[in-house]
Amino acid sequence: MTRLTEDANGVYIIALTPFTDTGALDLDSTDRMVDFYMERGATGLTVLGMMGEAQKLTTEESQTYVKRILKRVDGRLPVVAGVSSAGFAPMKTLTEMMMGDGAAGVMIAPPSTLRNDQQIIGYYQQAGDFLGDVPFVLQDFPLVTSVTIPVSVIQTIIDQVPTCVCLKHEDWPGLSKITALRKSAETQGKRRISILCGNGGMFLPEEMARGADGAMTGFAYPEMMRDVVRFQREGELARSQDIFDAYLPLARYEQQPGLGLSIRKYIMAKRGAIASAALRKPGSSLSKDDISEIERLIERQTERLQELGQ
Amino acid sequence: MTRLTEDANGVYIIALTPFTDTGALDLDSTDRMVDFYMERGATGLTVLGMMGEAQKLTTEESQTYVKRILKRVDGRLPVVAGVSSAGFAPMKTLTEMMMGDGAAGVMIAPPSTLRNDQQIIGYYQQAGDFLGDVPFVLQDFPLVTSVTIPVSVIQTIIDQVPTCVCLKHEDWPGLSKITALRKSAETQGKRRISILCGNGGMFLPEEMARGADGAMTGFAYPEMMRDVVRFQREGELARSQDIFDAYLPLARYEQQPGLGLSIRKYIMAKRGAIASAALRKPGSSLSKDDISEIERLIERQTERLQELGQ
Amino acid sequence: MTRLTEDANGVYIIALTPFTDTGALDLDSTDRMVDFYMERGATGLTVLGMMGEAQKLTTEESQTYVKRILKRVDGRLPVVAGVSSAGFAPMKTLTEMMMGDGAAGVMIAPPSTLRNDQQIIGYYQQAGDFLGDVPFVLQDFPLVTSVTIPVSVIQTIIDQVPTCVCLKHEDWPGLSKITALRKSAETQGKRRISILCGNGGMFLPEEMARGADGAMTGFAYPEMMRDVVRFQREGELARSQDIFDAYLPLARYEQQPGLGLSIRKYIMAKRGAIASAALRKPGSSLSKDDISEIERLIERQTERLQELGQ
Amino acid sequence: MTRLTEDANGVYIIALTPFTDTGALDLDSTDRMVDFYMERGATGLTVLGMMGEAQKLTTEESQTYVKRILKRVDGRLPVVAGVSSAGFAPMKTLTEMMMGDGAAGVMIAPPSTLRNDQQIIGYYQQAGDFLGDVPFVLQDFPLVTSVTIPVSVIQTIIDQVPTCVCLKHEDWPGLSKITALRKSAETQGKRRISILCGNGGMFLPEEMARGADGAMTGFAYPEMMRDVVRFQREGELARSQDIFDAYLPLARYEQQPGLGLSIRKYIMAKRGAIASAALRKPGSSLSKDDISEIERLIERQTERLQELGQ
Secondary structure, X not given: OOOOOOOOOEEEXXXXXXXXXXXXXXXHHHHHHHHHHHHXXXXXXXXXXXXXXXXXXXXXXXXXXXXXXXXXHOOOOOEEEEOOOOOHHHHHHHHHHHHHHOOOEEEEOOOOOOOOHHHHHHHHHHHHHHHOOOOEEEEEOHHHHOOOOOHHHHHHHHHHOXXXXXXXXXXXXXXXXXXHHHHHHHHHOOOOOEEEEOHHHOOHHHHHHHOOXXXXXXXXXXXXXXXXXHHHHOOOHHHHHHHHHHHHHHHHHHOOOOOHHHHXXXXXXXXXXXXXXXXXXXXXXXXXXHHHHHHHHHHHHHHHHHHOOO | OOOOOOOOOEEEEXXXXXXXXXXXXXXHHHHHXXXXXXXXXXXXXXXXXXXXXXXHOOHHHHHHHHHHHHHHHOOOOOEEEEOOOOOHHHHHXXXXXXXXXOOOEEEEOOOOOOOOHHHHHHHHHHHHHHHOOOOEEEXXXXXXXOOOOOHHHHHHHHHHOOOEEEEEEOOOOOHHHHHHHHHHHHHXXXXXXXXXXXXXXXXXXXXXXXOOOEEEEOOOOXXXXXXXXXXXHOOOHHHHHHHHHHHHHHHHHHOOOOOHHHHHHHHHHHOOOOOOOOOOOOOOOOOHHHHHHHHHHHHHHHHHHHHOOO | OOOXXXXXXXXXXXXXXXXXOOOOEOHHHHHHHHHHHHHOOOOEEEEOOHHHOHHHOOHHHHHHHHHHHHHHHOOOOOEEEEOOOOOHHHXXXXXXXHHHHOOOEEEEOOOOXXXXXXXXXXXXXXXXXXXXXXXXXXXXXXXXXXXXXXHHXXXXXXXXXXXXXXXXXXXXXXXXXXXXXXXXHHHHOOXXXXXXXXXHHOOHHHHHHHOOOEEEEOOOOHHHHHHHHHHHHOOOHHHHHHHHHHHHHHHHHHOOOOOHHHHHHHXXXXXXXXXXXXXOOOOOOOOHHXXXXXXXXXXXXXXXXXXXXX | OOOOOOOOOEEEEEOOOOEOOOOOEOHHHHHHHHHHHHHOOOOEEEEOOHHHOHHHOOHHHHHHHHHHHHXXXXXXXXXXXXXXXXXXXXXXXXXXXXXXXXXXXXXXXOOOOOOOHHHHHHHHHHHXXXXXXXXXXXXXXXXXXXXXXXXXXXXXXXXXXXXXXXXXXXXXXXXXXXXXXXXXXXXXXXXXXXXEEOHHHXXXXXXXXXXXXXXXXXXXXXXXXXXXXXXXXXXXXXXXXXXXXXXXXXXXXXXXXXXXXXXXXXXXXXXXXOOOOOOOOOOOOOOHHHHHHHHHHHHHHHHHHHHOXX
């Protein structure tokens, strides 16, 4: 069985949860979506994340959905499941369910009640104890969690909790955090964990240059992230940045708080990856103006990519 | 089957969730706790509330616990179950489970993402639609939810969502809200719903005088709330206030944010209502100093009650 | 000139800012208020605090008001001035103005942007540098500032910033913080600074028992705080607590968020300490119901104090 | 004297406050900066905004700085001054000072304590009353203020407060707000006020297409905003978007929370607009990595603009 390790790299797509127009889980689309991601360079999948509408699923639906994902993936990629919970008991139950079904690891965001260094460290120590040998991703996303985690705290967690194998870096953009963690690994012999970056890919070239191992986010064009990661690694920095710049106007548009997921689902449906762009309630929907702006940005993006010979 | 209505009154205790010292659900204590509450004047129970460590239970444990409560209550009291969720699908599933087991209604707090009047009204309209004919309590607790609900919004929800039959009033203390809602019922013919008050009972005499129907909170001495409600209703205001004042030093001590639940469980264990005072992780615990302060306050409380002939 | 030191103790009243009914500074009432506080046991005054409507004053008015306070006090008591600012330059200017006029020290709350231990320590180190040899009070009030300061951070500030001579303790109630700071002074030879407690005096007996040196808060009956502090020190714990309990119902009522200052000013005007109960805009006002509740609580308080022979 | 009106349009630059390396106000740079902005298409200036380090200035410095700005502008452009304050008295004093010196209007952000529609409307009504006939900009910036203002509330303020002549639109991006406000002006005969957009210009093409009148923000290349606004207005949408896209990678980089102002000042210093890139304390500074990323982005931007014949 695939297991998440410190070597995780490439593009871990934050997977959507496809629904029908009436709000039911759409399992056929789930299959197509997995294929879509894999064909466009995904090296891993992350399910039940914040942008996966996880909080709108019942426990039973969560399990049905993840089982379907895992069946379709069929061991070809590691699948990480979000298990953030207010209590350790439900987190443990969800983790056991997911790992039992074949997940490679789990992702844990800090509860918004944590208010200082010692509380954050204590929380991840306890989480590590509860989850036993299950490898986990520390999700560092202050904009949503309201918890700001200093580098020294991340370093302490790396030192003390061996099952913390990956940082989902989303402290917008906190490039200096990546630099500091890489430096402590190189010069102080600290354990080097995987760093995968979020933020919709909006800072991916700089994040890679600072030492990140890839992306863990959900832009509707995974090929952007695949190519940026690949060319950065191969030292073709200008090419990486050219491709990034071509996608940036749309990536920026997709980053609108409150509307971003609707935009991403619209594009994914348009590209044939899922049948319906519908969000489950409560959720936003797009206006005609929004849609015509998206369409225009896609057209321009296509043209620009052609100019670049992509 | 008992069903929650606009006539709900008296003392709806926010029930604890008893655990053993090692953090397992303690179902024997659950029975004793139900008896304890009923012997001391509870007219209803509210389970899976914020002070019930609901968020630390797995879905399965929640159901086991509530089934046990309902079995012990055996139809003698209405039981309200907290079902607040980020999405309507899990809220609906939890509601159906609870109502199927025999609950009288559910309680819904607003998600902290709601940021203006229209969003709050829309949320409760959608919730009402999703839950069908299940009666619910609107929980108004800005200190925890970060959502401030103006009187005009509560009134609109009362007007438009007939299954909203009760307000859990906890806008600290927001006495003017009670006055305004009662006035609109009396002078404008608006529907009069039940108003039960939280805040650990810290403002109960004034809340009753403003028109509240009782308390929905969880102080370790339910008899204080029983007596204050009773004597207020019977017009014995001085006696009501005398009793209240006797309990106030301890009630105040129990209201310490971050420590309050540990204090409440300590006293409940001391009084024999539950076997262990332990909170499930993550949770606080008491120091020796805390315990000796509690003991001293209990002693003084006992003396003062004797002086008052209680 | 009086200068704030680690020995500060007793009752530092958070002074009101008296306005006329039309919102002008009322300097005559300022004099009466100073007399009122001094006659009822104040050992210090704190001006321009959060409950002093400081943020509604122009810089010129702040100076006029503080000069008047200092003139009336005439060196008989130390006066601490709140100087919290988003930037160090305005903080320094305000501090120089206040100290030049005769203040004994200043009080600094952390800006709500601080999000972890290192940021808090860094902020107070920089503040200490900017203010030179001016003694200051560290205001620890998470409910309003959203900044939670762990004991270890307070200890580091005590260790590294010698001009931090006092902690205004208002981490509701955070009794364990007092215990921890006193223990580190006793057993590890750490510098012992003054600890004065806020919270409207709601936890004063316990705070004193844990090692606090007094109160820094603003209840409309300063004599409560004077007596509680005095009898605690003299070892008359029961008497201290009896007096406290007699005032508690009203103190509790005065602690209503959003309404508390209106209540305090109403009582102060009733007691003759200031001419008008008006708050400057934007500010709340009392309803008839509020006023009759206050009057009733005062009556009961008077009776209870008589019973106690006070 | 120029006075801000509903016709405000073009590019209102959020002006920096230049400091020397040691943190003193740099008035010579203030002059150069004004020239720099005017030469690159500014049609107005906004001073003492959040990105202008206003909160780090003393009142006296604020006045000195604004006087210098106004002298250099010499009536050629309208200058708007930020006067947001917790109280109306200091807001009024600051406003009178600024208008007396020659400002065209003021800008007011809502205090973060406002929590519902009625409170927001009430606040702006009171502010309008206090400021008399002074025209003001309503700053709608929830990310920083935590106050979300629905369209219906903005419309009510437009209806009831005639001196509200402009909306600084920064509800990221809230394009639908612009659409709704323009529609109510066109179809319901509502007053049409100026809408100028913030967000570092990151959504300027879409904002203009939705009916905005220009930008009010502070990207270090004002010429981007000048050209995007101009070509949008002239119907050259592709050209407008091409230019926007060329600047976008750097504009995105400048939008990093916590670091953005350091980046903007670095570029402004590099371009000769100000002498020093230093922020006043407390403030961030750039690492070598940051600087080399900025330099590379500027190089690429220059190349891309040449390709486009700009």
